[in-house]
Amino acid sequence: MGLLDLLTETPQSGEALARALGVSRAAVHKEARRLQGEGFPVVVDRKGYRILPGTPLPHLFRPQGRLGQPYRYLGRVGSTQDVLRAWAEAGAPEGALVLAEAQQRGRGRRGRPWESRPATSLTFSLLLRPKLPLPTLGLLPLLAGLALWEAVGVGGLKWPNDLLSPDGRKLAGVLLEAKAEGEEVAYALLGVGVNVAWAPEGAAHLGEFSSLSRLQVLEGFLLRLEALLPFLEKPEALLARYRQASYTLGWPVRVHTPRGPVEGVAEAVLPDGSLLVGGVRVGAGDVELLGGVRPPIE
Template identity: 45%
Template sequence: MGAMHDPLGPDAVEAVARGRFGRPCRYLPEVGSTNTEALAWAADGADEGAIVVTEHQTAGRGRRGRTWFDEPGTSLLFSLILRPGIAFDRLGLLPVALGTAVATALEDACGIAARTKWPNDVTVRGRKIAGILVETKLVGSNVDIAVAGVGLNHDWSGVQVPGGIADTATSVSTEVADAIPPRATMLGELLAAFELLYQLVVGGSDPAELLDRARSRSGVLGQPVGIRTAEGSLVSGIARDLTADGGLQVETEGGPRVFHVGEVEQLRPVR
């Protein structure tokens, strides 16, 4: 489809925004990182729901400092400003809600059976289709500012994807045989899904409803996994559940353990 025929400027973004999320929109044809731009905008007083959108990131990042591959115009790249005002112990629910929203939007807009891979990936058939990154600013023990960043592989038709990425990732155009929805349509679906789940995080209620929805979209629960910890060790076991604060409960040889940081490095998907 290409960027020239798939506009993602402020008018297109604000036209698909159904609630508070997506207004105002700051569109940048190219930026180092939408998360960095959004954090700076938030520090200058931007309201919750403001969004930074770009065609291309020159320094996009994921967990553990990884960079994000995108050819200009082929991805949906944005960062949403949030002002959750929640206690720090609910912070882990934000990426749970965001990942679940991405998977939900992919199914609703494209019929793609996407699954979340705790804590920050969304996959299809075991291949990564989107990455998320939530960054925050604390005031005391509360999360005053959060930025929810999403990078979604949208249209790879005619794009030369590096071999190492092509072997482990996919895109909307790869998974859908017919014409794919424009990026603005995808963004509208995603923002609507996330705004609904976000209220379950910030409302102060029991997170049971959010966790039930997240479990139904998980591609990890019930699977053998290896968790790479922040210290670099690999812990193997069976992913059993999501905890009330967004952690992952894993049954290991030494008994159950809950991880709040780490990465699912090994995963054998259900066949």
């Protein structure tokens, strides 16, 4: 047992913690400072020692389904995706979750860096072992984006899975990395980054629109994702539900693809997860919404 295992959102005295851990008060203080240095949101003041509200400590995190277990809560890491990949290769079960307070090499789609800050950002990776044929894998990022949208109840989705604020700024993103074995998916790593109480310049954070804490967002996402996973076997139903959350469909867009820009009205998301723009199928690219942000389609 360590200091993190005892901390709650209510202050506790150094004396009480020292007694519970069987160490000196000086040792408690030293450990608290070490944890702060690693990015953990430990608060030390005259009232005692506590964790910032909404922090997803393992003993405060209560997933309501099978996803999110087992759980590793870490301080400063390179990337949660890399940590989870190593765990997956070692045999971690579906639902395994890695969450870090700080990432030194956090990344988004297409290898872009993902900025985050301890205590104000939510960055985690979830392991899935879906029995899916490879052509169906393209639906998983859409489903994850939909789960995030349903969990926070704010904004809308830019294809494939960026969560935007009502005024079009980026709130969150999802990164899918997968390993294939033959024609099937061996495992998939869903990396999620949410700006909860802070955002980089030009982006938005959830605190502008909602009082949800990091812990509430995490638990809500896992619950919604588990409820939506069966829709991978019902693409038409999934895409109908995705359409309700979309800031992209029915709107003029410019998609920057490896082969150059494609411009036109975003007409539909196809059963493989690709986007139909002006009659052209786009499998991957960055969407630019032209003419502002439209409300999600009813």
